[in-house]
Amino acid sequence: MINVEDLTKTYGKLEVLKGISTTVEQGEVVAIIGPSGSGKSTFLRCLNLLEMPTGGRIAIDGVELTDPKTDITRIRQNIGMVFQHFHLFPHMTVMDNLTFAPMRVKGLSKEEARAKGYMLLERVGLKDKADVFPSKLSGGQKQRVAIARSLAMDPEIMLFDEPTSALDPEMVKEVLAVIRDLASTGMTMLIVTHEMKFAREAADTIYFLDGGRLIEKAEPERFFSKPQSERAARFLEQVL
């Protein structure tokens, strides 16, 4: 369970997050949508402290993230993150990308890590790519490998930061299929996305952010058919 209380983030004079409070339940799938510059990505990146919050509290299963005594490296091992631009390690093969952290951080043996790697590659449909370098993969394949790399650490929470925004249209589907499949396993997930159809189908809850505030929080059906706020209505009008 993720508890966020009055989370703020400023860069100099620029206020990006102006006090966000919410609770994400175990197994909940949240799609975060909103216009660009609304603070979606910043909010997501605060959840594993890639961005240090300026104010407020974040607690995951009761553990305060900003408490100096908290071992953030340990917390991060439990939170997978998938980036818009994949960020695979280019000097390692696909399999090494998948096994590096489990072996070096969790202390898995090479055999265990590879066995797990193959299983995950099979799950994302890339078992035959184990020994190629990332530069030989298409964007969609890279993103699927990146998802598998995060899953290799057995996280309880997965964060997706616009996972399909950098992909050619024909590759979006294969990535979304993987994420959807993952959502059905009961993983807690937060997904920043512009894919409205996907958000509607896959998410349990929609967060609509605008101007650094969480404007609306609703079930997909209700949000997309009858948005409560005028801003959300205007946004949906533009994107749908």
Added chain:
Amino acid sequence: MNNKFVRRIIVSLVCAILIAGCWLAIAGQPASAAGQGGGKTIVMGTSPDYPPYENVDAAGGGEIVGLDIDIAKHIADKLGYKLQIAGSDFDGLIAALQSRRVDFVMSAMSATEERKKSVDFSDTYYNARNTIVSLKKHSYATLDDLKDKRIGVQLGSTQESVVAGMKGAQITKLSKIPDLMQSLKADRIDAAIVEDAVAADYAGTNADLHFEMIPAEDSGEGYAIAFPKGSPYTAEFNGVLQEMKADGALQAIIDNWFGTEKEAEPAVKNRGLDFKRLEPYVGYLVRGTYVTLLFTLVSALFGFIWGGILSLFKISNVAPLRWFSTVYTSIFRGTPLLLQLLIIYYAVPQLFGYTIPALLAAGLAFGLNSAAYLSETIRGGILAVDKGQREAALSLGIPYRTMMVSIIFPQAVKNILPALVNECVALLKESSLVSVIAVADLLFRASVIRSTTFLAFEPLLAAGAIYYVLVLILTSLARLLERRMRRSD
């Protein structure tokens, strides 16, 4: 920055330096150590480029031989000491005495008033006379003939004082006698003032050279053994010198080197190169190549590791670390490498009482200097790695050190590989600077061969060819490495 990480880096750095130090200390043993029975070891400093007093028997075992050496051996024998010989440049000998690197100096050194201010001298053991060497077609005979001419002398030698009073003349000071002779032949100077034995040697092997004794009243003081001020050896050595003069042992040694006409070497032709005469010295040069390579490897490795650490300091959040590395880089880039080398070599013994071996001093100076440049290169390489790599590693819960070593560094190194190769090539060639502190590297050995064979160019060309081949090998290896790193593209 993670504290444990910093501590580990420092520990491994210290280990690396110690290992490199031991290695260099072994490799840095003076080329000549003449065992003289049991007893305590005394170290003699000499500049082995002055036959027949002292020169490197390069064709033989590479030992330093000569008149001075024989006398020193005789004295050490009588006193029951073990004699060890340390070669160095002539103008570095006094400094070597003062920093107690050597116990005494015998290097055809005259006991001048000027030198007596810095060191003590024994009684003189030989009186040489100064001569004027010039081309046969000029055959200058007296100092008066040279009033308005260009004159060459050896830097730091007694002959400097002979020409000191000559206002109209243009004086050129060079470190090595062979360079003087070459300048003479190349018409850069009109005459060289050197002492009789040296002049005779050169005139004997160079048909176009002529020498003339300078009348005795102008000639320098006799040669004597130099000691650090207040050295207990001075009296002991004088005692043995007295004995040797009395029983004829001294004269016997002198006769041995001067008395019998040496077998005249074939006169050197003026035109054309004669590489055949280098043949006996091939082994000697190869050993120099080994020294150059070893030294380059150690200083490149040390420079790379230390430079990597400095670059981490530069991007660290800890302000004092950033200041330190910035000041460090500024100092080591802002002063000449040669100066750093001399300071480390001469200052360490004086400040810390540790006689740092020449190769270690050189490795240290070059490593420290190279690290200053490399830290900037590596920092650039690290900053050029996509920020996302760092975020991806962090989000996987990979600790800082592991991330730096296994994720960021390999990519940074790939970015800067061409610059790293440049640095290695530069180090390899700049390594020739170490000859100033008498590390017997490739170029040093080439000049030793020059002074022994009286060949001007051939040893230099041979050394140049070896350097070039080394650089070619290095760059081909780098190309292989680069290809391997690019296989992930």
